[in-house]
Amino acid sequence: MVERYIETFNRFxxxxxxxxxxxxxxxxxxxxxxxxxxxxxxxxMFMTGAGGIYKNRAVYFMTSGFVNITRSIxxxxxxxxxxxxxxMILGTGFGVDASKIPLSLIGVSxxxxxxxxxxxxxxxxxFETSYAMGASTLQxxxxxxxxxxxxxxxxxxxxxxxxxxxxxxxMGIIGGGGLGYLAISEGYYNFNYELMWIIxxxxxxxxxxxxxxxxxxxxxxxxx
Amino acid sequence: MIRLEKVxxxxxxxxxxxxxxxxxxxxxxxxxxxxxVGETGSGKSTILRMMNxxxxxxxxxxxxxxxxxxxDTRHELVKETSMIFQGFNLLGNLNVIENILLPTRLRKGNQxxxxxxxxxxxSFVGLxxxxxxxxxxxxxxxxQRVAIARTLITNPRIIFCDEPTSALDEKMSYExxxxxxxxxxxxxxxxxxxxxxxxxxxxxxxxxxxxxxxxISELISLTPKGIEPVSYKEAFLxx
Numbered sequence: 500m501v502e503r504y505i506e507t508f509n510r511f512x513x514x515x516x517x518x519x520x521x522x523x524x525x526x527x528x529x530x531x532x533x534x535x536x537x538x539x540x541x542x543x544m545f546m547t548g549a550g551g552i553y554k555n556r557a558v559y560f561m562t563s564g565f566v567n568i569t570r571s572i573x574x575x576x577x578x579x580x581x582x583x584x585x586x587m588i589l590g591t592g593f594g595v596d597a598s599k600i601p602l603s604l605i606g607v608s609x610x611x612x613x614x615x616x617x618x619x620x621x622x623x624x625x626f627e628t629s630y631a632m633g634a635s636t637l638q639x640x641x642x643x644x645x646x647x648x649x650x651x652x653x654x655x656x657x658x659x660x661x662x663x664x665x666x667x668x669x670m671g672i673i674g675g676g677g678l679g680y681l682a683i684s685e686g687y688y689n690f691n692y693e694l695m696w697i698i699x700x701x702x703x704x705x706x707x708x709x710x711x712x713x714x715x716x717x718x719x720x721x722x723x
Numbered sequence: 724m725i726r727l728e729k730v731x732x733x734x735x736x737x738x739x740x741x742x743x744x745x746x747x748x749x750x751x752x753x754x755x756x757x758x759x760v761g762e763t764g765s766g767k768s769t770i771l772r773m774m775n776x777x778x779x780x781x782x783x784x785x786x787x788x789x790x791x792x793x794x795d796t797r798h799e800l801v802k803e804t805s806m807i808f809q810g811f812n813l814l815g816n817l818n819v820i821e822n823i824l825l826p827t828r829l830r831k832g833n834q835x836x837x838x839x840x841x842x843x844x845x846s847f848v849g850l851x852x853x854x855x856x857x858x859x860x861x862x863x864x865x866x867q868r869v870a871i872a873r874t875l876i877t878n879p880r881i882i883f884c885d886e887p888t889s890a891l892d893e894k895m896s897y898e899x900x901x902x903x904x905x906x907x908x909x910x911x912x913x914x915x916x917x918x919x920x921x922x923x924x925x926x927x928x929x930x931x932x933x934x935x936x937x938x939i940s941e942l943i944s945l946t947p948k949g950i951e952p953v954s955y956k957e958a959f960l961x962x
Contacts, residue, residue, distance in 0.1 A: 628812040630777050632826040633802035633877075642828060646816050722857045723815030 507693040514681055515697075521595055521676040525667050526660070528599040533606030533659050538652075540566065540607060541614020542640065548615070552626060552636070562611070569608035575669055577601055582673065598667075598675030606663050613655030621647045650721035657713025661706050668702075678702060724881060724913045725751040725774055730783035732769060732937075743769055745937040746783070756907050756914045756947075758924035761934030767917045770934070771883050774915060775804050788880060802830070805879035809886035811866040813858045813873070820845065820854045823873045830877070837876065844872040848902060864895035871902055875910070882906070884916040888923055896920075900927050904947075 508515070540562055546552055547559040572580065581601040582592035589597055621644055629639040645652075668679020678698050686695030732744040744766045751757045759767040772778040773785060776797030785792040787800045805826075813822050820841050827837040845851050848868040858866060867887065874882055884903065888896035904927050906912050918924050924931050926947060933941040 622812070624808065624810060624812050625814075627772075627777055628806075628808065631775060631801065631804075631806035631883075632829055633798065634829045635798070638829050642825065643814065647814060649816065721816070722818070723859060 504693050504697060507691065508697055511681075511685070511694055511697075514685065515678075515701075518676060518678045518681040518698075519701075522664070522667055522678045524595055525598050525602055525670060525675060525677060526663055529602040529606040529663050529667075530656075530660055532603035533610040533663070534656060536603075537607045537610030537659070538614055540611035541618065544611065544615040545618040550623075566608045566611050569604055570612070574601075574605065574666055575672060577605070578669065578672055585673070593674040595670075595675055597673055598670040598677075602663060602666060602670065602675075605666055606659055609662055610656060610659040613659060614652060617648045617651040617655055618644055620651060647723075650717040650723075653713055653717040653720060657710060657717075660709050660713070664702070664706060664709070724753045724755070724788060725749075725915065726786040727770075727774070728784045728786075730770075730773060730780045730785060732766075732773065732778065732781050743937050744773070744780070747937075747939055749932060749939065749942075751913060751915055753913055754907065754911045755930065756904070756916065756928050758928035758931035758945075759915065759917045759934060760919065760921065760924050760931055763919070765934040766937040767934045768885055771885055771915060771917050775806060775883050776801050802877065803879060804881040804883060805874040805877060807867070807870055807874055807882060807884040807887045809889050811863075811870045811890070813866060813869055815858050817858075818854070819850065819856050819858070819861075819869050822858065822869055823876055826873060826877045841872070841876060844875050847875075848872045862895075863891050864898060867891060867895075867899050868902065871899070871906070875906065878910070879912060881913045881915065884914060884918075886918055887916065889918070889920065896923065897926075903927060 544559060544562050544566070547555040547562070551559075569577070578598075578601045581604070582597075585597040585600050586592045588600065591597055625643050625647060626639060629643045634642060667675070667677050668682070670677055671680025671683065678701065682695045682698035685691055686693075686698060727747050727749040730744060730747045730749075731742065733740050734743050735741070747770065749770075759770060761767045769778060773780055774787070776785075776787075776792050779794070788803060790796055790800060792800055814825065817825065820838070823841040823844060824834075824837055827834070827841075842851070842854070845854060848871055850865060850868055850872070853861065853865065853869075858869070861869065867890075882903075887903070888899050891899060900923060903914060903916075907914050907927075914927075916924065916928065925945060928945055929947060931943050931945055932939045933943065
């Protein structure tokens with residue numbers, strides 16, 4: 500039985516490497532978008548939400564609405580709904596690059612909501628403390644909020660990354676490829692269950708690696 | 724040093740507009756240790772936060788060091804002051820010296836000089852050997868001493884204290900009060916202290932305002948009775 504798995508692995512080595520690269524390619528782009536745009540959106544929701552220092556119902560309603568809508572549409576339908584947007588931006592609705600758009604949007608939404616929650620968990624008195632020390636609003640974010648929330652943010656980003664890996668497995672529907680697509684098209688549909696299981700084990704190892712790295716970084720940063 | 728003229732403030736409590744500060748007139752002299760006492764909800768902490776500009780009055784004017792406190796001046800004026808909080812409000816992800824240096828990181832200045840000054844202050848508050856320690860490892864009294872050192876790093880002309888000893892035991896409270904008295908004498912810093920503890924106020928303050936329902940009901944001059952560290956044993960056996 501083990502021989503069969505080794506033989507399948509050797510036979511599919513090249514498509515496996517290709518799919519792994521496609522997954523990483525999609526992941527890296529969406530992780531970068533999630534980190535930068537998601538963090539900014541999370542800060543905006545934190546600032547404009549109830550109890551925020553720039554409380555603004557209209558802005559909160561729009562940002563929070565975007566985050567909720569993006570997360571609530573079943574992802575496979577979201578990919579289809581986004582095809583015209585992909586076409587508008589990239590000139591094509593299909594392929595690895597087109598897959599990065601819906602994946603980035605879901606990553607941004609997930610991390611934005613996580614960021615808002617992490618910032619809400621920081622001691623409420625910290626704003627007054629920063630004011631009493633003469634900090635500007637920007638210094639309040641960089642020297643106080645980010646510092647106190649950093650380990651929670653790392654864990655949140657780790658969870659976002661793991662979710663993105665899971666979401667990336669269905670990108671095959673618009674030709675995004677990746678490990679998930681290989682497992683379904685070559686593994687499940689072709690009754691090649693050995694290949695399917697090899698990919699499942701590979702995905703489990705990747706998730707385990709991401710989670711372990713995230714936990715270790717968060718632990719190192721958390722001095723509270 | 725601090726002057727309040729007909730200062731009032733309303734808050735919405737349970738959806739109803741409630742006057743929490745009602746036409747207060749008050750002045751605090753330079754180098755004075757001034758006390759604000761009153762029951763919970765009497766408005767003493769609100770007054771303190773209005774004095775440093777964190778809460779804006781609805782009516783009246785506040786002057787700090789001769790300058791009118793408003794939205795244009797408050798960020799500059801607050802840099803001349805400092806605040807000590809009941810819950811210490813230290814940053815848990817920073818170690819002791821990083822916490823003390825934090826206010827200097829928000830201002831321009833020579834960081835090497837600041838580090839030297841932070842070490843001097845650590846020695847002043849008796850925590851030299853805790854320079855690299857993280858906040859979670861310190862006792863309540865040590866945390867408040869770090870907060871006091873952080874307060875002093877910017878040479879404030881006024882220190883606002885919001886119940887600085889209420890989270891501490893008796894002996895530690897007196898250590899902190901002695902430190903504040905030292906600061907007042909050595910650096911000629913004006914101190915405004917909010918406390919519900921009459922003993923704390925009597926031990927260090929030269930004047931005290933008694934607050935009731937958002938008003939000053941009495942303004943009393945005191946002769947500070949001095950600070951005596953008392954252990955539990957001494958307290959119960961001294962009669």
